[in-house]
Amino acid sequence: MRRYLSAVAVGLFLTACSYGATEDRIYRPPGVAAAEDADGGEELYLRDCAWCHGRDGTGTARGPEILTGTNGPAFMDFVLSTGRMPLDDPDERMVRGETIYSEEEIDELVAYVESLGTEGPDIPTLALEDVDLSHGMVLYQENCAACHSTTGVGGALTEGTATTDGGPGRRRIVVPPVTKSTPLEVAEAIRVGPGTMPVFNEDVFDDEDLAAIVAYVEYLKNPDDRGGASVGRIGPVVEGAIGWFVGLGVLLVFIRWIGTKRGDE
Ligand code: HEC
Ligand code: HEC
Structure with missing residues (x-):
C-alpha cells in the first residue's frame, strides 16, 4: 500500500513538473494564437510579430512601425x-x-519584412582580412567608448527612460557590452543604431572603417592584458581601489612586521 502511494506521489510530482515545462512558448494574447508550426517568413511574422507591429509593419499601440528610418x-x-x-x-x-x-x-523573417517595403540598410558585408586594427581602435575610442567604455564592457547611460511615451515597465538605460556580439551584429548595430544608440551610416564610416571597428571589437573580446590582471576591465576606480586596499594593505602589514614598537627594544 505504502509503495503504491509513493508511486502515485512521484507520478503527481512529475506531472506537476512537466506541466510547467510546456509553458515556455512565447506569450500571445488570446485570439492571436495562430498555427503553432509556422512555415516561412509570412506565417512566422503573422504568428510572432503582427500583434504588436501590425500585419503590414505599420505598428500598433503595442509596438512601433518597423518600415521607416533605419x-x-x-x-x-x-x-x-x-x-x-x-x-x-x-x-x-x-x-x-x-x-x-x-x-x-x-532569413525568412528578414526577407518577409523587407517585402513589406522597408527603407533601412541591407545586412552589411564585412571584409575582415587586412584591416587596420589601430585605425579601428581610434574610431572605437572616439565614437563608441563614451557609451560602451574603452574596454567594451558597457555601462550606464542615464537615469530615466528612452522614450517620452515609455510605459511603467521602462527601466533606466543601460548600455550593453559590445563583446557579446558577433562581428556581423556589431556591424549591424553601427549601421542601424538600435534604441538610443546613434546611427553611423556610410557618410560617417565607409566599409573599411566599419570593418576596422568590427575587428577592434573582436580584439576587445580577448585583449592581451599588459600590466597584469584585468580586474573586470571596468576602469581606473576599481584598479585604484584594488591598489589601495590590496597594495597598501600588504604594505601596512609588512611595515608592522618589520617594525618594532617603541619600548620593545
Ligand atoms: C509584445 C509586443 C512585440 C512583439 C510580439 C514584437 N515586438 Fe518588435 N518591438 C516592440 C516594442 C515595444 C519595440 C520598441 C522597443 C524599444 O525601443 O525598447 C519593438 C521594436 C522592434 C524593432 C526596432 C524598431 C525601431 O525602430 O527601434 C524591430 C525591427 C522589431 N521590433 C521587430 C520585431 C519582429 C520581427 C518581431 C517578431 C519576431 C517583433 N518585433 C515582435 C514590441 C513587440
Ligand atoms: C550614445 C551612446 C552610444 C554610442 C556612442 C554607441 N552606442 Fe552602441 N549601443 C548603445 C545602446 C544604448 C545600445 C542598446 C540599444 C538597445 O538595444 O536598446 C547599444 C547597442 C550596441 C550593440 C549591441 C550589443 C548587444 O548587446 O547586442 C553593439 C554591438 C554596439 N552598440 C556597438 C557600438 C559601436 C561599435 C559604437 C561606435 C561606432 C557604438 N555602439 C556607439 C549606445 C551607444
Whole structure:
C-alpha cells in the first residue's frame, strides 16, 4: 500500500513538473494564437510579430512601425539574431537574449519584412582580412567608448527612460557590452543604431572603417592584458581601489612586521 502511494506521489510530482515545462512558448494574447508550426517568413511574422507591429509593419499601440528610418534587413537581422525580438510584453525593453529562431527562420523573417517595403540598410558585408586594427581602435575610442567604455564592457547611460511615451515597465538605460556580439551584429548595430544608440551610416564610416571597428571589437573580446590582471576591465576606480586596499594593505602589514614598537627594544 505504502509503495503504491509513493508511486502515485512521484507520478503527481512529475506531472506537476512537466506541466510547467510546456509553458515556455512565447506569450500571445488570446485570439492571436495562430498555427503553432509556422512555415516561412509570412506565417512566422503573422504568428510572432503582427500583434504588436501590425500585419503590414505599420505598428500598433503595442509596438512601433518597423518600415521607416533605419528599419530594414540589417535592423531585422540584428533584433532577431540578438534575441531582442519578439518581446513577450509591450512594456518590456528590448535587450539581448537567446534567439528563438533558426538561421533559416531569421532569413525568412528578414526577407518577409523587407517585402513589406522597408527603407533601412541591407545586412552589411564585412571584409575582415587586412584591416587596420589601430585605425579601428581610434574610431572605437572616439565614437563608441563614451557609451560602451574603452574596454567594451558597457555601462550606464542615464537615469530615466528612452522614450517620452515609455510605459511603467521602462527601466533606466543601460548600455550593453559590445563583446557579446558577433562581428556581423556589431556591424549591424553601427549601421542601424538600435534604441538610443546613434546611427553611423556610410557618410560617417565607409566599409573599411566599419570593418576596422568590427575587428577592434573582436580584439576587445580577448585583449592581451599588459600590466597584469584585468580586474573586470571596468576602469581606473576599481584598479585604484584594488591598489589601495590590496597594495597598501600588504604594505601596512609588512611595515608592522618589520617594525618594532617603541619600548620593545
Ligand atoms: C509584445 C509586443 C512585440 C512583439 C510580439 C514584437 N515586438 Fe518588435 N518591438 C516592440 C516594442 C515595444 C519595440 C520598441 C522597443 C524599444 O525601443 O525598447 C519593438 C521594436 C522592434 C524593432 C526596432 C524598431 C525601431 O525602430 O527601434 C524591430 C525591427 C522589431 N521590433 C521587430 C520585431 C519582429 C520581427 C518581431 C517578431 C519576431 C517583433 N518585433 C515582435 C514590441 C513587440
Ligand atoms: C550614445 C551612446 C552610444 C554610442 C556612442 C554607441 N552606442 Fe552602441 N549601443 C548603445 C545602446 C544604448 C545600445 C542598446 C540599444 C538597445 O538595444 O536598446 C547599444 C547597442 C550596441 C550593440 C549591441 C550589443 C548587444 O548587446 O547586442 C553593439 C554591438 C554596439 N552598440 C556597438 C557600438 C559601436 C561599435 C559604437 C561606435 C561606432 C557604438 N555602439 C556607439 C549606445 C551607444
